[in-house]
Amino acid sequence: MSHNLDLEPNTSSTNDMDQIFNRQQDHYRNNVNPTLEQRRNDLSVLKKLLMRYQEQLIEAVSEDYGHRAKHDSLIADITPSLHQINYSDKNLKKWLKPSRRKAGLMLTPAKITVHYQPVGVVGIIVPWNFPVMLSLGPLITALAAGNTAMLKMSEFTPATNRVLKAMLAEGFSEEQVAIIEGEADVSAKFSQLPFDHILFTGSTSVGKHVMKAAAANLTPVTLELGGKSPTIIAPDFDVADAVERILFAKSLNAGQICVAPDYILLPREKVDAFITAYKRYFKKLYKAGIESKDLTSVVNMRQYNRLKGVVEDAKSKGAVIHTVTEQAQDDVNHRMTPHLLTKVNDDMLAMQEELFGPVLPIVPYDSIEEAISYITTRERPLALYLMSHDKKTQDRFLSDTHSGGVCINDSLVHVAAEDAPFGGIGPSGMGHYHGIEGFKTFSHAKTVLTRGKINFTKLMHPPYNNPIKKMMFKVLNR
Structure with missing residues (x-):
C-alpha cells in the first residue's frame, strides 16, 4: 500500500x-x-x-x-x-x-x-x-x-x-x-x-x-x-463519463492511495478519446495545474524520483508519455501532474509494480474476454473498478475475477462503506x-455451551449395548 x-x-x-x-x-x-x-x-x-x-x-x-x-x-x-x-x-x-x-x-x-x-x-x-x-x-x-x-x-x-x-x-x-x-x-x-x-x-x-x-x-x-488495481471501461460506457468517475480517485492525495486506479483497460478504439477527455477534465478541476493548491505533492523526493524513474523506464522501452499540463513536474517541490502512458508492455516497471502516484498506464483490449484474461493472469488486486451499465458485463466481472473489493461505475469510494468489510486477497x-x-x-x-440440571451427556457413556442407546445412535445417524 x-x-x-x-x-x-x-x-x-x-x-x-x-x-x-x-x-x-x-x-x-x-x-x-x-x-x-x-x-x-x-x-x-x-x-x-x-x-x-x-x-x-x-x-x-x-x-x-x-x-x-x-x-x-x-x-x-x-x-x-x-x-x-x-x-x-x-x-x-x-x-x-x-x-x-x-x-x-x-x-x-x-x-x-x-x-x-x-x-x-x-x-x-x-x-x-x-x-x-x-x-x-x-x-x-x-x-x-x-x-x-x-x-x-x-x-x-x-x-x-x-x-x-x-x-x-x-x-x-x-x-x-x-x-x-x-x-x-x-x-x-x-x-x-x-x-x-x-x-x-x-x-x-x-x-x-x-x-x-x-x-x-x-x-x-x-x-x-495493495497491488495494481485495474479500471475497466466497457464498450457500452461513455468515455468522458468514465473519466469523471476515475480522475478524482487517481488525483486525490496525488494518487498515493492503495486503492487508486493503477491502470486502465478500455476498447482499443477509445484510447485517444480517453486521453483527450482526461486532459480536459483535469484542467477543469485543477485550473492552476501543477501550482493548484488543491493538488497534493508527492510525499518526498525519494518517492518523486521513483515515479520519475518509472516514467523514464517506460519511455525508454517504447511507451508514449501523455502529460495533461504544460508543466508536468516540479523538481523543487516534488509535485507532479498526471502522466498517461500508452504502448506499455510487461517489461516496464509501470506494469510490474504498484504505481502509488500520478502515473496511469492505458492498456487497450479487443474483447471483454481479453480484458478478463489480462486481469486473471496477474496477481489479485486490492480493488477492481468497472465502468459498465450492462448487467451481463457486471455479472461476468464479478464472477470471473478476484479482488479485495469492487466498485461498479465509480472508483475508490467503496472503502468508505462503514458497514462493509474492507481487505485484500492474496x-x-x-x-x-x-x-x-x-x-x-x-x-x-x-463458544459457550450451557446445560441444565439434567446431565444428558450420560446417554453417550458406555456400555453401548443398551437398547435405548442403540436407538438413540440410530436416530442421530440418519
Missing part, C-alpha cells in the same frame, strides 16, 4: 517498547473485558480530541508532505475517522451481545452462545500516506473491541506523529494507547513483540517480513496491502477491519 518507505531510515525518537508492551499487558489483565460504558467513553474521548486537534493534524500532514491539499486531509483522514467513531458507538451494544446458535440434534437440549472478548494487546503499523485515518481507524475498532493498542507510526510523518502523540496523551494513558516512533530497526523489533494481533498497512514486500516476524509468536495478522492482503468484521478481527469468538 505504501511501498518500501516503511524501511527508509529517518531521525525519529524511539521508545522502550518492551516496557510499554509489558505495561499494556498488565493494564489489559486488570480489565480483561471492559464494559460497554467504558468502551463508549473511550470512543467519546477520542472523538472530542480529534475534533479539537483536527486543524493541527491537517497542518501537520501538509508539513510532512511539503503540501497536502486541505480537502484531501478532510475527506480522507479526518471525516472518515469521525464517522467510524460514530458508527462504532452506534453498533457497539449490538456487537457485544452474545449471539445464539443452534445446538443441533446431537447436543439437544443445550444452549449455545458465542461471546466476543478482547484479544488483548494490539499492534498497529501505520503507513505515511494517510497517517491519521490509518492510525485512528484501526485504533477505533481496537478500542471498541476492548483492547489496548500500540501504534508504530511511519518515520516519514514526524510532524503528524507529534500531534497524534500529544492528542492521544490527553485522553489515554500509555498503558492503554501508545505511539511508537523509530526507523527500520524499531519497525523490525515492533513486529517481533508477542502481540495478540497485528494489523499492518503497507507494501506487500514489507508485509511478508511482518508476517514472518509475527509467526514466531503465533500472532495473527491482518495485512492491508498478495493484496488478508483479513478485514471495517464494519462488524473489524470488531471480530480484534475479538476472540468464544
